[in-house]
Amino acid sequence: MKTIFVKNGRNKGKDQVFVELAYDETLIKKIKLFPNATWNSRERAWVLPYSDTIISDLLTAFRGFAWVDYSGFRKPEITLKDRLQPLSLERKRDIERFIDSMRVQRLAESSVTHYGSGVALFFRFLDNKNPSEIDEADLKRFQKEYILDQGYGRSYQRILLGGIKKYFETEEKSRIQPTSIVLPPKEKKLPNVLSKEEIKKTLGALSNIKHKTMLSLIYACGLRRSELINLRIEDIESARGILRINQSKGSKDRIVSISQKVIKMLRVYFQAFQPKEFLFEGVKPGKQYSAKSLENVFKKAVNKAGINKQATLHWLRHSYATHLMEAGTDLRIIQSLLGHQSSRTTEIYTHVSNRTIQTVKSPFDDL
Template identity: 45%
Template sequence: MNWKAKAVLYKNIPRIAVCFEKNTALIARIKTFEDARWSASKRFWHLPDTEANRLHFKVPLAHTLLPNQEGIASITVFKNHLSSKRYSPNTIAAYCDALKSFLTFFNTKSVNDVTNEDVILFNNEFLLKNKLSASYQNQIVNAIKLYFNIINNTTIDIDKVHRPKREKKLPNVLSKNEIKAILTAHSNLKHKTMLSLIYSCGLRRSELLSLKPSDIDSKRGVVIIRQSKGKKDRIVPLSLKILEMLREYYMSYKPKTWLFEGQTKNTKYDERSLSNVLKQALTKSNINKPVSLHWLRHSYATHLLESGTDLRYIQELLGHNSSKTTEIYTHVSTKNIQQIKSPFDDL
């Protein structure tokens, strides 16, 4: 196996980075390791920094990059607890990584001796010094509160573990002309259909790739989104225009297990490949904004609002738990703002 491996801090979490030239067999092999992930920005695969992985990839042992034995045992307890409550695998991985980062910082201290002052120290000396985001800090807080509630730690007051001040960022929205340019940029039918379905139904990337042919209910005119974020099912309307595109796509590709499959039959289309499909569309349509797939979902919601759709229906279509999450689109809708006349025009 022709690879290079080293210990790294990936998003300030101890990981083992593994680099090798693109090879189908090697990719399939590294995917067999638990929690193996690909970093598109760093261009390497990375795995948990465990003693077993260090030995396998011949990376020198360095226990200072890990929690102490008590901390490692605590993470196992935490993981088992989350699993028993049926948290999603992604949530379990995120929370365990967050707790591991926190316990690694205090690997010379017993878990039972951790105090509220330690949380503040961690925020200042680790999160802020490394210029980590408020969203990551909030994830750490979620993990800390949940974990210390489980073990009934008496030295830390969970209610006094504060969250970072929430950033008030507006969602990124494209104009209808920009959307049209992106969706018509590809001549490849599969690529065009995937991007069009994301926008026409306001789907998340994972929701699109988890669709099965049977989830397209043409008789009722809906798409069934199963067990999405928060393990919820929902339905969204299926436009006649996208239905015709889907029928043409189905006749050409004849997918079996998943609606959009990769080069190997019965396997989901790759997330990175889907992101590349969007990048190619942006290049072809000469759009120089840093557009992500989620921008299509934001644009769908905003365009619905601007066309007069009630905010309550948009909340249902997007699968939001709280109406406050959906209300953010009122701040980017230009329908009413464009009717306001600037006093500059009267000068």
């Protein structure tokens, strides 16, 4: 008798159950009978919504057809966030006004989303307390009991506090002074970098011309993920050998050069896929490629290339900057190509550049 394996999972804050089973038409028909059962190609498993009876339901469904191994399954713990009250109608309206205010100020949509969600969480933690009655003690309790006691990191704390600070800047009747809300300093982490050989292996592992062109363009031009999927056909000026990046992070435009090697690749891709509006489109013509799908393409390529690193798509941008620095490119030119406002942001690549590090002679060699 065949065996199916059951384990826990979590996606977008929701508990899920992963069911791994060998290809068998009978077993697949059984799993498809579960409501909202979907196949996850990345996990190589069927995904089911979590319920308190999921294990007994699986045992019943597969009795006589397969053994159910749930040794890797653990009943998920109920977190503090799960216990919070939902937003009241009044607080929902407060959040809507806050979001409208941020959009009027032309904040980036990602900031609008993060700040709005953070303030909503703050209101839920305080049981929908009226914003005019929220004071410094409430904020300190939120930081201690929710952020610190739950083990959230400094970056997440900055997002939550940044949203709360922004909200109380717009609130007229407030017991909290926005200037008193101090955000923790940013974590100073070194960028992760792939070697040129690792990038060559990763790109070589791709057979799909669209996937290969997307990842090649990210590395060749040092693009952010959002910059690539927002590119439009007219942003490529092949005659001049340049790429226009419009309204990127910080609402800035910039221009980067494109090599003839990449332009040739783009022409082959364009003839094969004939995009309508965006340079890289998804299944529907005229609709930009999914950011999540792009990340998955990269991770699959890294795994197929046999690179044993937990690499993310942003590593390609870090690698671009580091390899430019190792080739002797001036720091200010790299700053311009990356679209950094301050040269101090670009200087971090000096800490991971072989050109910088290998010039230092260890005192051990003189012993």
